[in-house]
Amino acid sequence: MSVPAGQLAYYKQVWSFVRQVPTGKVVTYGQIAQSLPEPLTLDIDEQALPAARLVGSAMAASPADVPWHRVINSQGKVSNRPEANKQVQLLEAEGLSFLQGRIDLNQHQWHGSNQADQPKLQQLF
DNA sequence: CGCTTGACCGGAA
DNA sequence: ATTCCGGCCAAGC
Numbered sequence: 001m002s003v004p005a006g007q008l009a010y011y012k013q014v015w016s017f018v019r020q021v022p023t024g025k026v027v028t029y030g031q032i033a034q035s036l037p038e039p040l041t042l043d044i045d046e047q048a049l050p051a052a053r054l055v056g057s058a059m060a061a062s063p064a065d066v067p068w069h070r071v072i073n074s075q076g077k078v079s080n081r082p083e084a085n086k087q088v089q090l091l092e093a094e095g096l097s098f099l100q101g102r103i104d105l106n107q108h109q110w111h112g113s114n115q116a117d118q119p120k121l122q123q124l125f
Numbered sequence: 126c127g128c129t130t131g132a133c134c135g136g137a138a
Numbered sequence: 139a140t141t142c143c144g145g146c147c148a149a150g151c
Contacts, residue, residue: 010147029133050146052133057148059132071132079132087132 010036014058017112021070024095025110026103028074029055035112070094070110076102 013036021027033051055071056079062068069078069090078084078091088098096108 030135033133050134053131053145054133054147056132060149062132068132073132074134081132084132 010054011058011061014055015062015066018059018062018066018068018071020112021067021110024108026070026072026091026096026105026108027110028072028076028105029053029059030074031109032071072103074105076105 014032017032017035018027029052032055036051052074059066059068059071069087072078072087078087091103092098096103
């Protein structure tokens with residue numbers, strides 16, 4: 001009881017987060033990992049960086065109702081995978097602009113209800 | 126049960 | 139800018 005398989009619970013959190021991402025916005029694996037409440041088995045304090053890999057694994061098993069294409073890496077580019085090309089097309093279809101093969105995270109990265117994740121950038125001019 | 130890979134991240138050379 | 143390394147967890151063979 002309590003704390004089932006574990007990873008499955010974490011996966012659900014990831015999917016839930018991705019499902020909240022609106023059209024035309026993107027999120028990074030690290031962002032998700034850091035935005036999630038608690039990685040269960042992970043006793044880390046504030047280091048959710050390695051958890052980003054779990055997010056990738058979770059996305060690998062993400063159901064069809066999850067906009068997986070809105071999840072990109074911290075580099076602002078789509079992950080290296082056969083479907084990456086398709087992901088770019090989907091993002092472009094949502095109105096996203098690719099600059100030199102990468103997206104401007106500062107402008108397109110979606111910030112959930114978690115404002116603690118907001119970048120320190122304030123000068124959009 | 127043990128080793129290898131993986132839709133990652135950050136830092137250093 | 140690119141390339142290499144270490145780190146953490148889970149799934150596959």
